[in-house]
Amino acid sequence: MEYHQSVLKEEALRYLISAREGWVVDATLGDGGHTQYILENSNPDVKVLGIDQDPYALKRAQERLEPYRDRVAYARGNFGEIAKLLRQNGIDKIQGLILDLGVSSRQLDVPERGFSFRFDGPLDMRMNPECGLTAKDILENSSDKELQDIIRDYGEEKNYKRIVREIRKAQSKNPLTSTLQLANLISAVMPASRHARIHPATRTFQALRIAVNNELQNLKIALRDSLEFLDAAARVAVISFHSLEDRIVKNFFREEECDCICPPKIPVCVCNKKQTLRVLTRRPIRPSQEEIDRNSRSASSKLRVAERVYV
Known part of the structure; x- marks a missing residue:
């Protein structure tokens, strides 16, 4: 079976395969390309929860990932439901999260x-x-x-x-x-x-x-709700394909990296906001020319990554 080509796969997952054990969430499972790469390159004690709302994608991913059946679980739903889906699967902490936004080649080609x-x-x-x-x-x-x-x-x-x-x-x-x-x-x-x-x-x-x-609202919800579940030093990697998505991710990361949002004129912090993320990609990572030549649909993609901090 021919599968959707995952974009920026190595670049994104370089940040996610450092976990020694625990759950990594692929919240846009699709054909399972990112999940397969995580399972192939991470510690055997790392497991993946794959989330997708497309029943056809889930079926293809399950067939593809059958060799890893002991290390992967599946949840059908939208990534905007990430909090509910994690609780339903008994997961209270995760070591990483990847979101590969937009429509897949498979969906476009049907x-x-x-x-x-x-x-x-x-x-x-x-x-x-x-x-x-x-x-x-x-x-x-x-x-x-x-x-x-x-x-x-x-x-x-x-x-x-x-x-x-x-x-x-x-x-x-x-x-x-x-x-x-x-x-x-x-x-x-x-x-x-x-x-x-x-x-x-x-x-x-x-x-x-x-x-x-309702893609943009679901993205905002997924980013916000993931903070509760990300363990210390856990990373969230987001691949976007247009400026609306990228702007939401960039602004969210920037806001969560700040530890105070009080107006400058106030001498003492009263907002009580705490830093929750540390941005690891000051500028978005773009696909190489080699990847673009191999998969022209990757040309507009951007990857941003942040790490969970507790202060």
């Missing part, structure tokens, strides 16, 4: 999942295909203002008003039901220039996917 504008498929985009609103639901049930906000804020798309206007025109004639319908509509509104680096529909598809899966 037309029926509706993530890609390269294939004709339903406007779905759910990471968990068994529950929640689809992209079609959002397009049909959001107000013009809500849809504009989604495309502007989650896609960082400058032409959000024009795109929504054309979506409404199309919907007044026939329902928008397929990915190619939407992609072709956007391409007609914003024909790609010769110098464009991305497809005209890229940002809108990203925005809808983020909205469907």
Whole structure:
């Protein structure tokens, strides 16, 4: 079976395989590439809890990781539920956490999942295909203002008003039901220039996917809730693929590295905030040219790592 290529695998896991024993959490298990690397390169007393909300990904990962069945456990759910999932598995402390954000190559390459504008498929985009609103639901049930906000804020798309206007025109004639319908509509509104680096529909598809899966809010929850479970010197590694994700991670790490957030004019600290993290990557780690040549989808990835401290 051909598996999704994990991005920045060696770079991320270099920080996570120092644990001598205990649990490491792969909160975006996918096809299990990061987990396999951890298990192959860490102490035999290190175990991994793999979390994913996609039942198809969990099935593939279980098949791939069968040789390590005594060292790996699985939890189906969103990484925003990390606290609940850890408690359900009787885990109170972890030695590491990895989050590989965004959509996987496998999900993009299956037309029926509706993530890609390269294939004709339903406007779905759910990471968990068994529950929640689809992209079609959002397009049909959001107000013009809500849809504009989604495309502007989650896609960082400058032409959000024009795109929504054309979506409404199309919907007044026939329902928008397929990915190619939407992609072709956007391409007609914003024909790609010769110098464009991305497809005209890229940002809108990203925005809808983020909205469907509540990705940014779940990321904030996962980062915040993980602090309770990270043991002393445990590390959290996050791989992001666009500026919205990276900004959340960077700001969270920066805020948790500070031990006081009182205004400078106050002579004595009254906030009682304590430092919880030490940032290990002052600048994000980027993929090598060799990795980009091997896997072009890695080009936009960034890795940030921090270490848990108790003061």
